[in-house]
Every structure is written in C-alpha cells, then in structure tokens.
Amino acid sequence: MFSSVITISRYSLIEAVRGKIVWVIASLIIFAVLLAQFISQTALTETSQSQVVLMAGFLRITSVLVVIFFVISSVARDFQDKSIELLFAIAIPRYQVFIGKFIGFSLLALLISVLYATVLLFFTDAASALIWSLSLFCELSIVALLSLIFILSLENVALSLMSSIGIYSLMRLMPAIQSMGEGPFQDSLFNQFINQLIDIIGLFLPRLDHFTQSGWLSMAEIPVAVIISYLIEYILFVVFFSLVGVIDLKRKAI
Amino acid sequence: MILKAKTFHNSSPLLWLLLIVLFIMISSWRSTLYYQRPAINELPNVPSESALKLIAASDQSFSYRLIIFWLQQFDVQAGQYVSFRSLDYQKLTKWLTALSAYEPDSQYPMLLAARIYSRVSDELRVRQMLDFIYRQYKINPEKNWRWLSEATITAQHGLKDKKLALKYATALAEEKNDKIPFWAKDMRLLILEQMGETEQIKLLVGGLLANKLVTDENEIRFLNLLLQRIEAKSGQNVKKVD
Numbered sequence: 315m316f317s318s319v320i321t322i323s324r325y326s327l328i329e330a331v332r333g334k335i336v337w338v339i340a341s342l343i344i345f346a347v348l349l350a351q352f353i354s355q356t357a358l359t360e361t362s363q364s365q366v367v368l369m370a371g372f373l374r375i376t377s378v379l380v381v382i383f384f385v386i387s388s389v390a391r392d393f394q395d396k397s398i399e400l401l402f403a404i405a406i407p408r409y410q411v412f413i414g415k416f417i418g419f420s421l422l423a424l425l426i427s428v429l430y431a432t433v434l435l436f437f438t439d440a441a442s443a444l445i446w447s448l449s450l451f452c453e454l455s456i457v458a459l460l461s462l463i464f465i466l467s468l469e470n471v472a473l474s475l476m477s478s479i480g481i482y483s484l485m486r487l488m489p490a491i492q493s494m495g496e497g498p499f500q501d502s503l504f505n506q507f508i509n510q511l512i513d514i515i516g517l518f519l520p521r522l523d524h525f526t527q528s529g530w531l532s533m534a535e536i537p538v539a540v541i542i543s544y545l546i547e548y549i550l551f552v553v554f555f556s557l558v559g560v561i562d563l564k565r566k567a568i
Numbered sequence: 569m570i571l572k573a574k575t576f577h578n579s580s581p582l583l584w585l586l587l588i589v590l591f592i593m594i595s596s597w598r599s600t601l602y603y604q605r606p607a608i609n610e611l612p613n614v615p616s617e618s619a620l621k622l623i624a625a626s627d628q629s630f631s632y633r634l635i636i637f638w639l640q641q642f643d644v645q646a647g648q649y650v651s652f653r654s655l656d657y658q659k660l661t662k663w664l665t666a667l668s669a670y671e672p673d674s675q676y677p678m679l680l681a682a683r684i685y686s687r688v689s690d691e692l693r694v695r696q697m698l699d700f701i702y703r704q705y706k707i708n709p710e711k712n713w714r715w716l717s718e719a720t721i722t723a724q725h726g727l728k729d730k731k732l733a734l735k736y737a738t739a740l741a742e743e744k745n746d747k748i749p750f751w752a753k754d755m756r757l758l759i760l761e762q763m764g765e766t767e768q769i770k771l772l773v774g775g776l777l778a779n780k781l782v783t784d785e786n787e788i789r790f791l792n793l794l795l796q797r798i799e800a801k802s803g804q805n806v807k808k809v810d
Contacts, residue, residue, distance in 0.1 A: 358683075
C-alpha cells in the first residue's frame with residue numbers, strides 16, 4: 315500500500331518542483347521582503363510589528379492561491395493526458411491514489427511553509443515563526459485537500475477554482491457572517507432560517523479564522539491552547555474531507 | 569509537424585504599424601487623463617463592528633495594519649498633499665477610536681493623534697485630538713499615560729490653555745497605577761507653580777509627604793526642593809509688599 319502512495323505523492327511533489335513553482339514562491343518572498351522594506355520607510359511607530367504582520371498576511375493569501383492553482387492545474391493535466399485514467403485502471407485502489415495525491419500536495423504545502431518560516435526568522439523570533447508556519451502548513455494542506463476533491467469531482471478547471479476560492483473565503487469569513495446574522499432586526503422567520511443554515515454549514519467547515527494569524531508574529535507569547543485548537547481542527551477535518559473525497563472518487567466511472 | 573522558433577521578422581509590417589499607432593493612441597489618451605486631476609475623497613464613515621470583522625477576514629492584525637496605513641496616508645491623495653485642516657476631524661476621531669478598540673495593544677492610533685493630527689494650526693481640531701487622547705487614557709491609563717503627558721504639554725504650550733493642561737495633568741497625578749512615573753505625575757505641580765497656585769501646591773505636596781504616599785527618595789527630595797522654591801518665592805513677594 316505504502317509504496318504506491320509514496321510513489322504517487324513523490325511524483326506530485328516532483329511535478330511541483332519541476333513546474334517552476336519554487337520560482338513563484340521565491341518571487342513572492344522577494345516581493346514580501348521589498349514590501350517589508352517599504353513599510354520600514356513608511357511606518358511612524360511599531361515598524362517591526364507592521365513589517366512582519368503585513369509580510370505574513372501577504373504570504374499567506376498568495377500561498378493559498380498558489381496551492382489552489384497548482385493542485386487544480388496538476389490534476390486537470392492528469393485528466394488531459396489520461397494519466398489519471400491509467401492510475402484508475404491499474405491495480406491500485408482509488409483511495410491510495412487519492413491519499414498519494416493529497417500527501418504530495420501536502421508536501422508542497424510543507425515546502426512553502428518551511429521557506430516562509432526561514433524568511434520570517436529574519437523579522438521575528440523562532441518560536442513565533444515556527445508556530446505560524448506550522449499553522450500555515452495545516453491551512454494550505456486543508457486547502458489542497460478541498461481543491462483536490464473539487465477538481466476530481468467537477469473535472470472542470472474554472473468551476474473548481476471558483477469553488478476552492480469560494481469555500482476558502484467562507485471558511486475564513488464564517489464568524490463574521492455569523493455575527494452579521496446576529497444583529498438587531500434579524501428576528502424574522504426567514505432570517506432565523508438563514509442563520510440556522512449558516513450555523514449548520516459552519517459546523518462542517520474548519521474554523522480557518524483560528525489558523526495562521528499574522529498577529530502571532532508580533533505577540534510576546536502565543537497561548538498553547540491556540541496551537542492545540544488548530545492542530546485538533548486540522549486532524550479532524552483532514553480525516554473527514556479525505557473520507558468525503560474517497561467516497562466520491564470510488565463512485566466515479568472511468 | 570516541426571515547429572520553428574518564431575522571429576520578429578515573421579510578423580507582417582502592417583501589424584507592426586498597427587502596434588505603433590495603438591501605442592501612440594494609448595499614450596495620448598493617458599496623457600489627457602493625467603491632466604484631469606482626480607477629485608479629493610472625503611474620509612469615509614467608520615464601518616460597523618461586523619463590517620470591520622468582515623474586512624478583517626479573520627486575520628485581525630493584518631487588516632488592522634492595512635487600515636492604519638491607509639488612514640496615515642489619507643493626506644496624500646491623487647499625487648497631492650491634502651491639508652489636515654480639510655480632514656473631517658469628527659470622522660477621524662471615530663476612526664482612531666475604532667482602531668484603538670480593534671487592536672488594543674497597539675500604540676499607533678495614539679501616536680497619530682498625539683504627534684500628527686494634533687500638530688495643526690486649527691485650535692478646535694487640536695482640542696478634538698487632545699480630547700480623544702484623554703478619553704483613551706481613561707479607558708487604559710497604564711497604556712496611554714505617555715500620550716496624555718504629551719497632550720498636557722500640547723495643551724500648555726501649543727494651545728496656551730493652562731486649565732486644560734491642569735485637567736490632564738491632574739488625571740495623570742490622581743491615577744494610582746504604579747506604572748506611571750513620578751515625572752508624569754509631577755506635571756500637575758509644575759503647572760500649578762506656573763499658574764501661581766502656591767497654596768494648592770503646599771497642600772498637595774504636604775498631603776503627599778505627611779501621609780507617606782511617596783516613598784521614593786528622589787521624589788521626596790524633588791518635592792522638598794519644590795516646597796523650598798515656593799517658600800523662597802513667597803518670601804520675596806512678601807518683601808516686595810513690605
């Protein structure tokens with residue numbers, strides 16, 4: 315089992331590295347460092363906090379987009395050159411193909427997180443950079459998993475891109491959407507129904523608003539409960555979404 | 569089929585000509601736009617709390633820094649400097665208040681109020697900013713005492729309003745928090761001295777020393793020297809009257 319999973323994940327990562335995605339990451343890092351330099355010229359106070367917080371926010375948003383685009387384009391290419399059909403035809407269970415792909419994309423997420431952590435070490439302390447980048451890895455890994463499910467299920471690049479970006483925004487904005495529903499004059503039956511619906515949707519989505527906060531990088535000490543919270547959330551939802559993805563893939567006809 | 573590498577010579581001269589014409593058209597169109605100076609935008613109203621949460625997209629510090637930089641740069645619009653006097657200070661105060669609540673540990677809004685927005689020649693606007701600092705001090709004295717001490721100096725020397733300076737200095741002096749240093753608390757006595765309120769100083773300093781509210785040796789020495797200086801001055805005044 316493991317050899318086929320390892321092979322598939324290895325080739326997914328090799329594709330990322332050979333596909334010049336590392337150069338994209340490097341360009342983003344250079345841009346982030348230039349941004350930090352610009353901020354140091356503009357900020358009137360709290361310069362180092364502003365630098366690290368804005369850099370981290372920029373790197374998080376762009377890396378999420380990079381992962382979504384890469385996962386979707388990679389699997390779409392597999393569909394185009396029929397390699398995914400070949401994988402389904404040979405004697406490898408489909409769940410192994412799914413897990414192999416997911417691990418490969420998660421390794422890309424790990425590579426991005428390690429590179430970003432290395433850069434952030436020049437701007438903040440090691441513990442904060444480590445906790446932030448570990449959380450970024452978890453966030454990117456969830457995003458990769460959802461993008462993988464969308465492209466395998468929809469088999470359409472534009473639809474999968476929109477769905478992945480949409481669900482990521484929803485996962486990040488869910489608490490804000492919920493708090494908007496709780497305001498005054500929201501007591502009509504329709505509003506109550508909508509609020510209930512949003513709460514139910516929110517129940518089955520990871521609380522990404524607990525992940526990768528730029529503010530952690532300027533905090534003196536990050537509470538341990540925060541780290542435990544996002545790690546538990548990550549494990550639970552990776553297992554849950556993987557099951558959803560595998561069930562969907564098993565029913566797919568070649 | 570073998571694909572050959574394309575060179576510029578493969579393109580038709582007509583296409584090149586069209587490209588040059590379009591380049592000239594775009595340049596002239598843009599140059600006409602450049603001379604239409606864009607209108608200066610007014611400071612918008614502060615969004616509601618839930619709208620701010622939505623803007624934050626659950627990365628509060630990141631959006632806070634973006635908003636504070638936007639506010640700081642609001643006086644530079646469309647390639648020109650907008651005078652602070654043309655800014656709506658009521659809205660500005662609301663923005664600063666909202667930002668202070670948004671990220672309570674940050675000193676940025678207080679610095680903007682104390683060192684940027686209160687440095688205008690309009691007295692009303694300066695008072696609005698000083699009042700904002702005073703209200704923020706009341707919310708969190710430990711964090712904001714230094715800004716209120718700056719506001720005290722601005723009130724005394726900028727506005728020449730000793731009563732206002734005394735109000736702020738009194739707020740500093742009456743705060744029981746140990747984090748506020750003696751020099752900030754002593755500002756009240758120095759302002760009272762300048763106002764010629766010697767009896768009040770004697771009462772305050774006497775009360776502090778008699779009730780042993782001050783234990784720091786340097787502070788006790790300073791208070792005694794102040795009392796001596798006041799006594800000497802009152803002695804001179806008495807002599808003059810004689």
